[in-house]
Amino acid sequence: MNTAGTHAPRAGGLFVTATDTGVGKTFIACSIARNWRALGLTVAPRKPVESGCPLRDGQRFPEDAARLAEAAGLPPERLPEVNRYRLAEPLAPDLAARLEGRPLFLRDLVAASARPADAWRITEGAGGFYSPLCEDGLNADLAEALGDPVLLVAEDRLGTLSGCLLALEALDRRGLKVLAVVLNRRRTDAHPAMDNRAELIRRSGLPVLGIKEGTPAAELDQMLSASSSSIVSPPVPGSTG
Numbered sequence: 001m002n003t004a005g006t007h008a009p010r011a012g013g014l015f016v017t018a019t020d021t022g023v024g025k026t027f028i029a030c031s032i033a034r035n036w037r038a039l040g041l042t043v044a045p046r047k048p049v050e051s052g053c054p055l056r057d058g059q060r061f062p063e064d065a066a067r068l069a070e071a072a073g074l075p076p077e078r079l080p081e082v083n084r085y086r087l088a089e090p091l092a093p094d095l096a097a098r099l100e101g102r103p104l105f106l107r108d109l110v111a112a113s114a115r116p117a118d119a120w121r122i123t124e125g126a127g128g129f130y131s132p133l134c135e136d137g138l139n140a141d142l143a144e145a146l147g148d149p150v151l152l153v154a155e156d157r158l159g160t161l162s163g164c165l166l167a168l169e170a171l172d173r174r175g176l177k178v179l180a181v182v183l184n185r186r187r188t189d190a191h192p193a194m195d196n197r198a199e200l201i202r203r204s205g206l207p208v209l210g211i212k213e214g215t216p217a218a219e220l221d222q223m224l225s226a227s228s229s230s231i232v233s234p235p236v237p238g239s240t241g
C-alpha cells in the first residue's frame with residue numbers, strides 16, 4: 001500500500017504525537033533523543049510552539065523545548081532553534097497566540113521546524129494528534145506537512161484502546177507511517193487482566209512498548225534501546241532506495 005511513497009522522505013525524523021496532552025510525549029522524546037545521540041547522530045529537536053511558558057529572567061521560558069534541547073546535547077543558547085514561539089497562557093497554542101495578538105499559521109510552524117540536512121529531527125507538537133495548533137491547522141496538519149514517521153504516545157489505562165485506535169485511523173487517513181505506539185504510565189494498581197499492549201499489538205499489528213509510571217529516565221533509555229529497533233533507531237533510508 002505504501003509503494004507509491006517509496007521515494008518519500010521516510011528518513012530524517014520522527015514526529016511524536018499522542019492521544020491527549022500530558023501523556024509523556026516530552027518524556028519519551030527526550031529518551032529517544034538521548035538514544036539517538038548515543039548512536040552518534042546529530043539530533044535536531046523541534047517544539048515549534050510551546051504554550052504555558054513561565055517567565056524566567058523576564059522572558060518566557062519553554063520548558064519542554066529546554067528538556068528536548070538538553071537531551072539532544074544542545075547548549076542553552078541554541079534553544080531558539082528548538083522553539084520559536086513561546087506563549088504565556090496554558091492553553092492550546094492557537095488560542096494562546098491569538099490572545100497575544102499574533103495569530104500563528106501552519107507555514108510559521110513548518111518554517112520553525114526546518115530540519116538541518118545532517119541532523120535527525122524529533123518534533124513534538126502540543127496536545128493530541130487532533131489538538132489545534134494554529135489558525136489553520138491541527139497537530140495532524142503539522143505532522144503531515146513535515147512528513148516524518150510518527151510515534152504515538154498514550155496513557156496505559158482503561159479506555160485507552162479507543163483513543164489509540166482512533167488516532168491510528170486518523171494517522172492512516174493522512175498517509176502517515178506509524179513506527180510504534182508507546183503505552184505510558186501503567187499504574188501498579190492496574191487490573192491484572194487488562195493488557196492494552198497485547199490488545200493493541202493484535203488489533204494494529206504495530207510494535208507497542210509499555211512503560212510503567214515512575215520509570216527513571218536511565219531505565220527508560222535502556223528499555224527503548226533494547227526495544228524493537230524501529231522505535232529507537234532513526235528511520236534509515238532504504239538501502240535500495
Ligand SMILES: Nc1ncnc2c1ncn2[C@@H]1O[C@H](COP(=O)(O)OP(=O)(O)O)[C@@H](O)[C@H]1O
Pocket residue numbers: 018020021022023024025026027028184185211212213214215
Ligand atoms: N512513565 C513515567 N514515569 C514517571 N513520570 C512520567 C512518566 N511519563 C511522564 N512522566 C511525567 O509526567 C509529566 C507529563 O509528561 P510529559 O512528557 O511532559 O507529557 P506531554 O509532553 O505529553 O505533555 C512530566 O512531568 C513527565 O516527566
Ligand SMILES: [Mg+2]
Pocket residue numbers: 025026027064124
Ligand atoms: Mg510535552
